[in-house]
């Protein structure tokens with residue numbers, strides 16, 4: 249057969265093979281090939297690829313049947329002999345046998361070819377092949393491919409057909425390159441664990457169920473987070489108490505090449521680098537505008553107080569109006585943005601305003617209403633809200649905000665919400681195309697269970713990226729996490745037992761297929777401390793890794 253025709257056929261083989269390899273890379277991770285049988289089978293596949301292709305493939309049918317056979321071998325290596333796999337195997341085999349029969353016999357052809365040329369090694373072929381073997385190894389870093397390509401090298405040298413070597417080797421290079429999902433990334437980012445398992449989808453849907461089947465297979469490699477490649481810098485860590493959520497967060501921040509602000513509710517972050525600030529010794533005025541207009545801020549503060557004291561809509565609106573009046577008393581007007589920079593009132597000023605209004609009314613019903621509101625505000629008349637600590641330093645540093653000395657829950661809540669507002673107000677100051685600051689919110693349900701906190705965190709999650717801010721939410725419950733999870737590039741699930749939680753997280757991690765969700769559900773339920781399920785964003789694989 250003339251060389252041009254052979255070349256054309258081989259090009260077709262490479263293209264078909266490459267397409268099947270793209271498909272295969274989701275299914276067969278090369279490190280899986282561990283046992284001797286697997287190694288032998290894989291070498292057979294490589295032998296066919298490198299030697300038989302140039303010898304045998306002189307028909308279009310054969311070119312298509314060849315990758316199909318390879319697919320079959322690889323599927324069999326998954327060791328899952330379900331009916332559809334056996335069917336596929338025999339189809340592959342039947343096609344392979346047909347093309348061998350069509351070409352009369354493998355032996356006849358090879359022996360004819362070798363007897364014509366003689367069993368003498370050709371030095372030129374040997375040298376050229378060696379270059380390609382080294383190239384394959386450098387590209388794939390796979391010892392299995394190295395063994396296979398050496399076999400190829402020896403055999404092709406006997407053929408003494410130099411012109412065939414580049415194409416045979418190219419076909420060699422294409423497959424491992426595509427099979428090895430990522431060609432050695434230049435920077436892996438922040439590596440926090442060892443991959444242990446990977447979720448694989450079978451090649452074909454089940455004949456009877458019409459569903460893909462999924463299973464966990466052992467896998468290896470490092471689990472790394474490369475913030476520079478993520479669509480946002482947000483992450484969510486969910487898991488039952490004691491499974492190691494804070495430990496994961498500590499691992500990430502302590503390796504992080506950026507600043508962070510940790511909201512440490514229970515004083516658990518004492519063992520990581522950074523400046524600790526005892527928040528009970530600071531102060532912040534929750535009535536500060538934080539870059540908003542007086543009307544917007546009045547409404548926000550009123551909504552916050554509504555969440556804390558379970559106020560009705562009428563009382564919420566009354567507080568909002570009172571706040572607006574308090575701003576005006578200080579010369580801060582909605583229509584005059586310059587005035588928004590003036591010093592804002594605090595809760596004490598609000599009480600004085602209520603007192604003043606009470607003295608102006610004769611109507612006892614109005615006075616009662618004002619007294620009702622005043623009783624709530626008096627709860628908030630605390631030094632911690634009446635002056636302004638300089639929080640500026642938290643923005644360019646590694647900071648742990650320790651809330652453990654604040655025992656009154658609503659005071660703690662207002663402080664957290666105010667500091668989050670302060671952080672949010674700083675977003676606009678500087679754009680950034682890399683992560684500058686990570687905000688870590690442990691015990692997130694404390695914030696997210698309240699409407700005002702949830703709205704604020706949702707906005708921080710949605711808008712942080714362009715300003716170089718990322719947020720990490722740590723929670724025992726996935727409830728209220730919808731928006732947060734949708735805006736999280738990384739979602740880590742630690743072990744949990746509660747069925748509704750398991751259901752939610754297996755959907756988030758497993759994706760849309762019911763079978764994948766079920767398989768992930770069973771895995772998360774069994775995860776022991778230190779093991780984490782997630783979707784690896786660089787490869788889109790669902791994996792389980794062990795924190796190191």
Ligand SMILES: Nc1ncnc2c1ncn2[C@@H]1O[C@H](COP(=O)(O)OP(=O)(O)OP(=O)(O)O)[C@@H](O)[C@H]1O
Pocket residue numbers: 487488489490491492493494495496516724777778779795
């Ligand atoms: N990978 C791990 N290997 C060994 N011990 C661990 C690991 N992860 C966590 N622990 C230990 O388990 C305990 C609980 O961990 P951690 O506080 O991180 O859990 P948590 O999920 O944040 O719990 P909670 O929700 O109650 O705050 C700690 O004593 C911690 O040292």
